[in-house]
Amino acid sequence: MPTVTVIQPTLTEEKTAKIRCAAYCRVSSDSEDQLNSFMAQTRYYSQLFEDSKAEELIDIYADEGITGTREDKRGEFQRMMKDCRRGKIDRIYTKSISRFARNTKDCLKNVRELKSLGITIFFEKENIDTAKMTDEMMITIMGGLAQEESTSISQNLRWGIKKRMENGTIKMCTPLFGYDLVNGELALNSQEAEIVRQVFDCYLNGSGTAKIAKTLNSLNVQRKGKPCHWTAGTVKLMLTNEKYIGDQLFQKKYTTDTLPFRQMLNKGEREQYYYSQRHEPIISREDFDKVQKILNEHKKSFKGIKDSRIFSKKLYCGECGSTFKFKCGNNKNYWVCRLHDTESDRCSNKQISEVNVISAFIRLYNKLYFNYKEILLPLHTALQNLKLRKFSGQAQVMEVRKEIAKLREQSHVLARLKTKGFLDEAKYIEQIAGLTVKINKLQTELKKLTRSDDEDETLDQIEMLIDFFEKQDDPITKFEESEFESIVDKIVVINQHELEFHLIGGLKFKEKI
Structure with a gap:
């Protein structure tokens, strides 16, 4: 009878990996009571996981004193x-849906994105766990209630402000x-x-x-x-401000009724409230009226000139980094660096004609139209290969890919049997x-392993x-704004004779003017 020797294991079995959890908390004002709530939430989540084995x-991601109605205003949430x-x-833990978001659309969008990444959320107050598919309807309802609550609070505040405007008890917030x-x-x-009089x-x-x-x-x-930086625009605002004659016009701007709340210029959509002789004037009404007459005459002199905005927030100065602003004169449109326009000694980059910018874009567009296969396709292939080489050596990535391949082969076998x-x-x-x-679960895991946002x-x-x-179908012969918006991120004005076009994808091309 053969002798049996038992070989003891030399490696211990790996412990089950713990679920990696994050906590998100938020308070909606900077008041002392809310700060106490903020600290309490942070302390609560710190202690919650201390003794957890799973x-x-x-x-802990914590936004402090920031609105919940605008997702882009919450830096920690974005992180x-x-x-x-x-x-x-x-997995994410949060106190309630209203802490997570007060906008139903954003709430559901984020929940669905996180679910697609295999990440679950637990809302403690509502006892909702997104790991359960049936909870999405409940999230919609609760998200809607949170949004309604936020809208109601905003409406109550605006109602109070409106009443104070009507009865004359409204106070100024900033001088x-x-x-x-x-x-x-x-x-x-x-x-x-x-100085105002001067x-x-x-x-x-x-x-x-x-x-x-x-x-x-x-x-x-x-x-x-504030830092000393006066512009033609700030001076014009001073010249048109009725407060300098002792009067006050309230509700020049208004806030929209629906989320996300935005401030809009009041062009007749809302009531306005004009108070005469509310405080001591600096300028006489006679001089103020003369200034308004001159400003209106200047405005009329530009009537008929095309007020172009096609390159607004798209042109940047290559010398100082400022944006270019639109100007017109002698029936011509041109763009000028904001810093050069106010302080030419600090930036020497001079104005450029809008016609020249348009011509440069048309030339660049047509060059790419005829040569994109030789420029863009090889670049795309090279980047793909670089990314594949970067991750191909990772053992974990390779194992997941092999497992996906096996499962797909099983699918083919089943199809043949059927x-x-x-x-x-x-x-x-x-x-x-x-x-x-x-397969879907493995693909989600693979996406996490190989993901590189940039x-x-x-x-x-x-x-x-x-x-x-x-x-x-064809090259372009005239400027098309839709084509420009589709491919150009921004334009850097190197000088009066050369532009650098920054296209989507980080590509840069220089073009002579």
Whole structure:
């Protein structure tokens, strides 16, 4: 009889990995009570996972004193979502849906994205776990209630402000140049008031707004503690402000009724409230009316000139980084660096004609139209190969890919068995459904392992560029704004003779003017 020798194991079995959890908390104001709530939430989540054997706390994401109605205003929330996309988190804990979002659309969008990444959320107050598919309807309802609550609070606040406007008890929140704020009312600041009078006198004596702004900057005139930077626009706002004659017009802007709340210029959509002789004036009504007459005459002199905005927030100065602003003169449109326009000694980049920018774009567009296969396709292939080489050596990635390949092969085998009559329809559907669930789960895991936000975005945008030019029938002979918006991210004005076009995907091309 053979002798049996038992060889003891040398490796211990790996412990089951803990679920990586994150906590998100938020308070909606900077008041002391809310800050206490903020600290309590942070302390609560820190202690919650201390003794847990199945879960571990990765990080606490906490937005303090920030609105819940606007997702883009919450920096910590955005950081959490980014970490989720990078595969750092498996589960999120939050106090309630109203803490997570007060906008139903954003709430559901984020929940669905997280679910697609295999990440679940537990809302403690509502006892809702997104790991259960049936809870999505409950999330919709509760998200709607949270949104309604936020809208109701906003409407109540606006109603109170409106009533104070109607009965004349509204108080100022911030003073304007020339005044100080005393108990919610404007009180004359003698030093600043004298500067206001000089600005009005200069304009009445023929000086333009740009020249006045340059003078104020040279004299280092501070604007309520802000850095000294006067522009033609800020001077014009001063010249048109009725508060300098002792009057006040309320509700020049209004907030929209629906989420996300936005401030809009009131062009007649809402009531306005005009108070006469509310505080001590700086400028006489006679001089103020003369200034308004001159401003209106200037406005009429530009009537008929095309007010172009096609390159708004698209043109940047290559010397100082400022944006370019639109101007017109002698029936011509041109763009000029904002810093050069106010302080030419700080930036030497001069104005450029809009016609020249348009011509440069048309030339660049047509070059890409005829040569995109030689430029964009090889670049896209090289980036894909680089990404594949980066991740191909990772053992875990390779194992997941092999497992996906095996499951797909099983799917093909089942399909062949069904075709030959060895497997009935019901059994085939049942087994294929099981394989599909496994494949989807592995693909989610693979996406987490190989995800690189910047590389993926660059590849996607280059694919968009290729797709864009493949769909074009002919080169262009005139400027088309839709084509420009589709492919150009921004334009850097190197000087009066050269532009650098920054296309989507991070591509840069220089073009002579």
